[in-house]
Amino acid sequence: MEILSPSSLQEALLAKSETPSAVPMAGGTDLMVELNFDRRRPDAILDLTRVPELNGWERADGVIRLGAGVTYARLVAEIAPELPGLAIAARTVGSPQIRNRGTVGGNLGSASPAGDALPPLLAAGAQVVLASATGSRSMPLTAFITGPKTTSLEPGELITAVSVPVATGPQQFSKIGTRNAMVIAVASFALALHPERQAVTTGIGSAGPRPLMATAAESFLKGVLDEEGLWDTHGPILPAAAIRFGELVADAAQPIDDIRGTIRYRRHALGVLARRTLGWAWGDLRKGSR
């Protein structure tokens, strides 16, 4: 095994093009487990922790360009007001030790259906930015993740950033697990309200081969809010509408039975998470906090 330790993005992209089999490593919270347990022996590891271009973020034209190597701890400390849904999810990741190492780029690269950052990124309309020695491209998260732990990343490419529109309304996230910390979500749900364009967007995690949007639930809720003029009045959402929203979210999931939960439990949990996050987000809107 060989360790490649580039100190610039250009060097990293060159190394990836010369050794396409090199496995990128940032915080190591997934890959080190595979090494420690002898599950994987890559020919080469591409250590990205010394690439400064990946370790920053910037705001331009209402979009945060979040470097792939920004840790969850930094995200929470530095960008929570701009990306509230992602920050709520980041606070639920692992433990302080894990949040000091784990990165959003790593979550995207691992592409686990349970990745905590993925539902809020989906709800926020994130674009994944990829680069190779010959150029760069970006694509919506929905196109980037193609299935469980599979992505559109080409062998010579690296994830360099994710572009996330700054929130213009309340965003919420919640996940179900056996305890608060150190848990792989059994089901998770992210919700974003966009009062300026009167839209609702969602992200479902851990209940499908990849993160999913509950589009029928989104349209239903938008219809309720439009019809009753609630975008303007900020009046209460009737319980029946919230319950129906939860049912439509549960219907949009494609869960499987596994060691963490059953199909039935996951659907039930998603209905609860959807209602709960809607209550929180609507409460935030009514309070005018965002």
Next chain:
Amino acid sequence: MNLHLNVNGREHDAEDVWPGESLLYVLRERLGHPGSKNACEQGECGSCSVYLDGALVCACLVLAAQAEGRAVVTVEGLNEGGDLHPVQQAYLDAGAVQCGFCTPGLVVSTHSLLSRNAEPSDAEIREALAGNLCRCTGYVKIFDAVRLAAMRAQGGG
């Protein structure tokens, strides 16, 4: 592969390191620092908690090569001139040590918490220590130790 890193303020070299080795393995097996414990090797238990360039991390999840040229502080490096660090003393005085295996990791995590938050609430202690598992004590005396260390640092106790 050869490595050079600073551990507890001293420069160290390790030779013939297998490139896939974790920082934890290098600390324990090559550099003579067995204080950080090896249990789960997957970041779940926190027994190997150390500082890497000032950030609390699980040493089992750091590729040793990622620590090249960087500064590591282990539980062995917390003592002050040979005396126990107040956090270590508080764990002893509160009886927060049973089998002791998780203690080094908890001590480092507590040290990190109190360096950021001098008067943590119980909820904040719970959150800060969520990545450290103890299978003996039920955490009650561990919480006592954290509160005792915090109180003494504020000049009480």
